[in-house]
Amino acid sequence: MFPGQGAQRIGMGEELFAAFPELIARADEILGYSLRELCLQGPMERLSLTSFTQPALFVVNALAWLRHVEQAGLPDYLLGHSVSEYVALFGAGVVDFDTGLRLVQKRGELMARAQGGAMAAVLGLDEAQVRAVLQGQGLEGVYAANINTPRQIVISGERAAVERAEALFTAAGASYFKVLPVSGAFHTPFMADARTEFEAFLGGIEFAAPQIPVISNVTARPHQPARIRERMAEQITAPVRWAESIRYLLALGLEPSNFEEIGARGVAVVKPMVKRTQLEAGPLDPEVLAAEAAAVDASAVEAPAAEVPAATTAAADMAAAEPTAPEEPTARQAARDATGVASRAGFSAEELGSDAFREQFGLRYAYVAGAMYRGIASVELVRRLAGAGLLSFFGAAGLRAPAVEEAILAIKAGVPDDAPWGVNFIAQHNAPQREAELTDLLLRHGVRNIEASAFMEVSPALVHYRAQGLRREGARVIADHRIIAKVSRPDVAAEFLAPAPERIVSRLRESGAIGAEQAQWLSEVPMADALTVESDSGGHTDQGMPFALIPAMLRLRDHWQRRYPRFGPIHVGAGGGIGSPEAAAAVLMLGADYLVTGSINQCTVEAGTSEAVKDLLAEMNVQDTDYAPSPEMFELGSTVQVLKKGLFFPARANKLVALYRQHGSVDEIEPRLRQQIQERYLKRSFEEVFEEIRANYPEADIERAERLPKHRMALLFRRYFSYSTQWALRGELAHKVDFQVHCGPALGSANQWLAGSGMEAWRDRHADALALRLLEETAELLGSRYARMSLGVAG
Template sequence: MITYMFPGQGSQQKGMGKGLFEEFPDLVQSADQLLGYSIRELCLEDPEDKLGFTQFTQPALYVVNSLLYLKKTQETGIVPDYVAGHSLGEYNALFAANAFSFETGLKLVKKRGELMGKAHGGGMAAVIGLTGEQVREVLDTEGLGQIDIANYNSPTQIVISGPKVEIDKAKLVFESQKDVKMYAPLNVSGAFHSRYLEHAQREFEAYINEMPVQRLEIAVISNVSARPYRQTSIKTNLVKQITHSVQWTDSIRYLIGRGEMTFEEIGTGKTLTGMLKRIRTEAEPITGTEEMEETDQEVEEAEEIVGTQAAEVIEIVAVHKPAELSAASFGNKDFKKEYGLTYAYLTGAMYHGVASKEMVVKMGKAGMMGFLGIGGMKLAAIESDIQFIQRELSAGQAYGLNFLHNLNHPEMEHQIVDLLLKYKVRTIEASAFFGITPALVRYKAKGLRRDRQGNVLTDNRIIAKLSRPEVAEAFLSPAPKRMVDKLLEENKITADEADLLSHVPMANDLTVEADSGGHTDRGVAYALLPAITVLRDDMMKKHRYPALVRVGAAGGIGTPQAAAAAFVMGADYIVTGSINQCTVEANTHDSVKDLLQQVNVQDTELAPAGDMFEFGAKVQVLKKGVFFPARANKLYHLYSQYNSIDELDDKTKVQIQEKYFKRSFASIFEELKSYYPPGEIEKAESNPKHKMALIFKWYFANSTQLALNGNVESKVDYQVHCGPALGAFNQWMKGTEQENWRNRHVDEIAQKIMQGAAEFLNKRFTEMVG
């Protein structure tokens, strides 16, 4: 018998795949389209030193290993009896076994790499000389319970994973053990194959559930169980693999125990071949005959169970069949009545007026509501846009303004509140807040009054957009007393307003934002929306509010199916974002819209947020057709690694100034002096790291302006906030008139999505009961 082994991360090297890409041009082209960059260039040349980053390493290894396998089978005609892969290599093993197509496997690996690439603050280390049991005993007895075992590579080569501080702490502990030959920290950014990737695991589970799998044609050994896969456990095992230990030693022991076995490593290097030799020398085969493959009887039993349950469901729902849904039937009735809406559909704000006054007016006239994106706009421009909107919309037609948290300049929040109160803007979308600020409290207070029955009424409504439960809790609570007292002391609110603030929550409604463009906490809607809804219910009981705080859904909504899913999960309304950026009404340049029109679901990436650069905050941006995310991440990596620009090597300095900035560091700093306060410049001149931050942040502000202004010669540096919802929308629009963005209008898109959601759910219900 023969087993093919596929290596995982760590086996990559520049130049891998040489001579291979030319033999499979169709697959290489397909890979380039899926990834949005040249896989050949990455593997052979790696011009931007990205091959070592997880999100690039994993797709590169998957492609090269897959092509090597195809070449091997073409040359020999041999089909192995078993296949096994170490961690990432398991995807190559499954591809070899025909569990999924080359493209589906690449999509999964790309997503896996992106999610694992987001992991920070973790570390891993190899412990040489101890068995797994001995390593576990040391962890348990030496107070290292925060560390997990990630890989059982051989009987005496164990990899541990956990918070970096704990991995560093463990070094002295393990080196003091007499049998330890080496303690080697690994060059990784995250605690892979440990409990600390549970968030990535949940997000990956939601993603992989949408992917098709096929019946296995070769036995595949699972990293999780060290036994052959069950057909029904393909997706489950790949999800578990992210946080579970890689049982490589027992996988090889099991294979050796099957009988006379030849092993061949299909990939770059001979890492697994070396592990195989040690396992043969140090361990006994597993000779038991139990295998975990499904039998035909198991499949038939499972189908019988599913069929019985389905029949029961059909019998129940057939008796209670609801009336046909319509676009207007979705959402919370009181929400629509309060805001004067026909449809429970809002368009969210996009900064610098990308969510334009024209967009807001279009939505208001169509019986929906849009938010003007005032982030980054001057007060005079905001005032002019408010006047335009109020002039164009008649009484009762809804509109709102975005109110973006200004961490560095809180006085700007008060200036915007003055403008809102001056023009009696009754609805704001509060976003990017960590908690409540005095400006928000003042805006809320100035719209409070009692009716004749003594009920507290809210004229100034706050819809809080958030993705964290602790922020939701703050907005579901009354205004903080210390802030109220201080505003009262400063005569910014009255005593009556201070009293009324204690009877109402800060937010009238909550928009739960999941996988979105721009600032994102990488939330998963399936987990986030129910959690926030439960929190809302608890807070309503705790404070005994008379009026319900509605919960809406945002992020990832670009198709009728996504909208339907949100409403089925209980959303009182939905909010779209990225899809509106590629419309006639969006106030961004045509060259940006041309790029966005080509986006697919995989063509976005996380990059540092320019406004919160030093804190490591992330925004989701367009990746296809631009270099911005790669360059932005490189700048943050350098900022994290060095204390000043002077510490950078000459090659890096030249690359950044000539390729990224197209200007010298010195000229940029001179420009910064013209608009940063003197104190900020003085701090930069005395603190080299702060100076580096200011200069690097210039790139982020400049890249935004390049996109807004349409500097086509610098298109590769466009910073465009965008989520995967636009990719889904583009795919939905293929072959229709609205495939071209010049035929896309926000109000028509909204109506199309809402009507499509109704049609989709009506059809699904009919299929379920039919």
């Protein structure tokens, strides 16, 4: 299977271009621009334009097919979603590479001309229910365009009508409705002009007979060689019958595990639709296929396609291709009856979590990738997840303002204006001026989402950020500056569920930072839009248990929610320990509105740490973490969770803190141990380290260190934590045993889950593909568990 439009990503094809230089050169010559540069550098706005998306997907998917054939041989069937049906025809030998690309280039140009149309995804209703809404609610000029799964359908038509349809579909029971970022009413009669012009273009093309059966989007049956030209013109205006194509193949005896998606590495778009289709409807009834074949046998002459009902047209193409006979229906009917239970309790990835959370943050999925400090949650990671409809936060903690500003500008340049993303806002208990500096930066560049972490109480900088995004709309106060607060204690959660403290509001009002109107609005809204309940996570952690924390936080949220009847819902999400579908399913069952992952994203291509660290992380198990003193607050007893497998850092860090507590100065430490710290830990003398401190720390800190030997010792020991982080981020193998790698056991769980999946190696893990895989398998697991419980089956 080859994914179609929507699968495009910056970076797609990177692993393929060098392997097929001649084909890339031919593609560039045909297209008139560098395909490699477009795919790897974007910008995303250009890559997402239909006239560029379609050729790019054809080339990347075609190269992925050639690589697949080299490694795994030929399959029994091919099918491609919409534009990628041309990749399937290329794979089957119907067209060569150059011809296929020229066809797709022309198709993309014609479809890109379409204006005034729109498409929207509708989840939770089947095709008959969707058509009933369209016909019964006066939605003339809107059609079912892509039937991706039996209950995931894309409608298409005139823009105003599509937008008006949302309320009607929601009232009819749809669980999700989202207008998609396209300008044309694709796969509808509105594309008739494009079809007519494309038919003329097809007239000069020779199509060979398929060497492998290719399933047609139009008929959901194998192409009849004599009618390929006709069908490919018809495809522009006809709906994509993807779900029926899958059901047809299931009826021939294939299992979901027999289906393989071929395209950009790490992207899973159409593969998850197979299991969803099986759960939601199962295979086609073999009796239907038999009746189609009989209908063809009874008809001596096939009527023209435009005059024949879809079922008869499908039957003609199926019979002409002579498919394998289906299995005996009795056993399959029993299996279908069993999956019928699952279909009633089925879920899709888009349905997990809270619809309101997705809508408020502009997401396709209720999924957040939390920030990892010092840019480990990198620009590339944020841009990639934003492109997939997932929220993530740039890891600004530990970085100076110029580096954060550079990252913000890079993110904004690489994503559409309405793409979901944000910046981490970490508490600076000892340096409030840095919080104020970051707030000014966020306001200056219009950053609308922040993840507030490590706060024990709300700070003036947070209140200032919140106030500058407030506005009144009728009786409601709207917060355009959204705050997701990471909390692990109910008392801290209450700080964010309450309005801004009056003492801080008064101070900001007196200083002129906010006006009287903003001060009033602050009293009518909570400080946060969402709370991420942080359990046993990587980095700073209170080692909480989600099964105790989440119910308590939900009750607290419900109590405070009643104070803001006009504000809208306050969401509660779950973070920490989520590294498998089972863990994700568990917290969703507890009532989480959204999922937050952290450690698992550190072991992806996009993570901003070294390859050496990623190699270590890819080999870890759930027992391979430990607790070490916090770099910033070790004097207060604060700890972080870190990787311990193969590393000395946890033991050495704990040793330094023990020495700090036992001695008043470094001079009191036994000489042999003092020498060991300088030679093995710091790799330099205390005098050299203090000179570095003198050059980088405020004068007040230096004066205090010279006056207080214990403070001098704290600064010296803290440099070890700084070095260990730098060595890890840079991948300096000479210091490998001292790497400080913040990580929770969730990554060990993820490594076990991904074993044998094709994503074992971190180089095969892209942050968006990992997220989508986790969501899809969580949805599948929940559907399966519900089905088994409904049948009275354990497990």
